[in-house]
Amino acid sequence: MGVEVAVRGLTKSFGGHPVWSDLTLTLPAGEISVLLGPSGTGKSVFLKTLVGLLRPDRGSVVIEGRDLPKLSERELYEVRKLFGVLFQDGALFGSMTIYDNVAFPLREHTRRSESEIRAVVTEKLEMVGLVGAEHKLPGEISGGMRKRAGLARALVLDPQIILFDEPDSGLDPVRTAYLNQLIVDLNQRTGATFLIVTHDINTARTVPDNIGLIYHGHLAMFGPREMLLSSTEPVVRQFLNAQRIGPIGMAEEKDAEELAAEAQAGVELPPLPPIPLQLPPSDGRPRRAERPPGQWCRENGVTPPPGSFEGRWAPEPSEVVR
Amino acid sequence: MSAPVSAVRHTGEFFAFCLDTLRGLGRRPVQVREFVQQAWFISSVSILPAALVSIPFGAVIALQLGSLVRQLGAQSFTGAASVLAVVREAGPIVTALIIAGAGGSAICADLGARKIREELDAMQVLGIDPIHRLVVPRVLASMLVAVLLNGLVSVVGVTGGYAFNVVLQGGTPGAYLASFQALGQLPDLLVGEVKALLFGAAAALVASHQGMTAKGGPKGVGDAVNRSVVITFMLLFALNFVVTAVYFQVVPQKGS
Numbered sequence A: 001m002g003v004e005v006a007v008r009g010l011t012k013s014f015g016g017h018p019v020w021s022d023l024t025l026t027l028p029a030g031e032i033s034v035l036l037g038p039s040g041t042g043k044s045v046f047l048k049t050l051v052g053l054l055r056p057d058r059g060s061v062v063i064e065g066r067d068l069p070k071l072s073e074r075e076l077y078e079v080r081k082l083f084g085v086l087f088q089d090g091a092l093f094g095s096m097t098i099y100d101n102v103a104f105p106l107r108e109h110t111r112r113s114e115s116e117i118r119a120v121v122t123e124k125l126e127m128v129g130l131v132g133a134e135h136k137l138p139g140e141i142s143g144g145m146r147k148r149a150g151l152a153r154a155l156v157l158d159p160q161i162i163l164f165d166e167p168d169s170g171l172d173p174v175r176t177a178y179l180n181q182l183i184v185d186l187n188q189r190t191g192a193t194f195l196i197v198t199h200d201i202n203t204a205r206t207v208p209d210n211i212g213l214i215y216h217g218h219l220a221m222f223g224p225r226e227m228l229l230s231s232t233e234p235v236v237r238q239f240l241n242a243q244r245i246g247p248i249g250m251a252e253e254k255d256a257e258e259l260a261a262e263a264q265a266g267v268e269l270p271p272l273p274p275i276p277l278q279l280p281p282s283d284g285r286p287r288r289a290e291r292p293p294g295q296w297c298r299e300n301g302v303t304p305p306p307g308s309f310e311g312r313w314a315p316e317p318s319e320v321v322r
Numbered sequence B: 001m002s003a004p005v006s007a008v009r010h011t012g013e014f015f016a017f018c019l020d021t022l023r024g025l026g027r028r029p030v031q032v033r034e035f036v037q038q039a040w041f042i043s044s045v046s047i048l049p050a051a052l053v054s055i056p057f058g059a060v061i062a063l064q065l066g067s068l069v070r071q072l073g074a075q076s077f078t079g080a081a082s083v084l085a086v087v088r089e090a091g092p093i094v095t096a097l098i099i100a101g102a103g104g105s106a107i108c109a110d111l112g113a114r115k116i117r118e119e120l121d122a123m124q125v126l127g128i129d130p131i132h133r134l135v136v137p138r139v140l141a142s143m144l145v146a147v148l149l150n151g152l153v154s155v156v157g158v159t160g161g162y163a164f165n166v167v168l169q170g171g172t173p174g175a176y177l178a179s180f181q182a183l184g185q186l187p188d189l190l191v192g193e194v195k196a197l198l199f200g201a202a203a204a205l206v207a208s209h210q211g212m213t214a215k216g217g218p219k220g221v222g223d224a225v226n227r228s229v230v231i232t233f234m235l236l237f238a239l240n241f242v243v244t245a246v247y248f249q250v251v252p253q254k255g256s
Helices: A043-050 A073-082 A098-109 A114-127 A143-155 A173-190 A201-206 A225-229 A234-240 A256-264 A295-299 B003-025 B032-072 B075-116 B119-125 B130-168 B173-178 B186-212 B217-250
Strands: A005-014 A017-027 A032-036 A058-063 A083-086 A161-165 A193-197 A210-215 A218-224
Touching (some): A005 A043, A017 A043, A032 A043, A032 A173, A043 A161, A043 A193, A073 B119, A083 B119, A098 A143, A161 A173, A201 A234, A210 A234, A218 A225, A225 A295, B003 B130, B032 B075, B075 B130, B075 B217, B119 B130, B130 B173, B130 B186
Parallel strands (some): A032 A210
8 A cells, every 4th residue: 555765865876976966755655756857867867776776875765664775686676576667668578469568577476377367467458558459569559558568567566666767758748648647547546656757847747746856966855746836946946837047057057157147137037837736536536645735835834826726737838838 | 997997897797797697597486488499599590500610610621631641641540630620629619609609699689679678677676587587598598509509510510521521532431430439539529518518608698798788779789799799709719728728638638
């Protein structure tokens, strides 16, 4: 029923160049969290560190009382059974059909009979809407289908923590919307802990319970969705509203001169767009981790931007793209 | 990082990888299916080239020896020399080159492609060790095929030498066959097979290691295959020298 992931002081560098340092955050059990960040800030590296594919230089990742970076290779393989990971392109095994791909973890890890395996695989394929494509090879289906097949394979061992590496990259807006709905529905059905790494602001604004933002090698902010969406912190505000004005530049962070020039020119930040409603599960029943809209703002005495939480969950494109 | 440090580091990583594979040998369940598939695959890409290479190899040895031996008046030893050369040296080397060139490059390309498509990461996340699941069966398959291929190369090479000597050089069939036992002995064949076994293991280990550490997209896979073939060749010739030197020290030679 979902497991908490506690990350403390995590630091990673490659060949002397730090990727990020001192990341501290807690993924609350059973909730959906999104990790955002400009390109090249090591979001995928963070995911791989979280499942122990990469060893951090320092810091701890504690899951059910076990500290992943300190575990031996064999213990890691045990802990990894708690995880389901959806890789960017699905990472399906190219030589196996979709059916065999999804059945693979069951055949390797359980002693179930083929008919039991068939039942589980069919159930997961139904969940992601891939019935009928079982006997195709990964090379023969579209990118969106590969992602959903990868998701079905990640779900097959009933993981407690599900990680998504850019689920919306390379998908059209309609498929992205379907995938987002699928993520919310899965969270409702399985109660697992979700972490989504993405660039897509629409996903970040409407899907998660919590948002984190990696910027300039550290965690700029991590907290409830409403906290970040109502934040006036320059980096958070710039990124979540996809603006050019702010500390993030085209190449990397802007230097002090540019920022000063911007301030002198008297560029005024556009007002914060309204906070949209969270995407509800498709059957209308609430998720366990769901909180009523506006609760965080009320509890913390923050006035949400005008027009927030009004009865439509998707922001108008004009509100997001400026 | 300076070049010598990086070279030492890569060598160290390769040895660690070999140890991991060795440990994987004892782990259950044994991947029989993958082993059979790989053995079938490696033999299917290597049998024909091995046979085609060993025929001219046997013939060249016969040709080289033919005129020399006639000048010395020792025609009756042509068969002995040819057997010695093919079984002791040419067999294992031809086997090694074919295994490294045909089998090793295919293994490296396959694992490299899986690496850059994140298939290996996905496998690890699903709780499956790629060394146990993929590398161990490939190394075992490569060893088995190398041993069998060495037998094939020896037979084809000696037959080629025989045909060349008898048909083209006018040698006597009886003398060729009768002299087989003059210099050669059973340990020659055994050491040939031991060499083939080692070469098969080395080729598959280097290919797997290079494939699994490929990075940088499709170009990285190409580079890995290239490196794997070059490294394997160098390693095989060095190994061959060591095994041969040890063999001459340990096993007394005929006629000495």
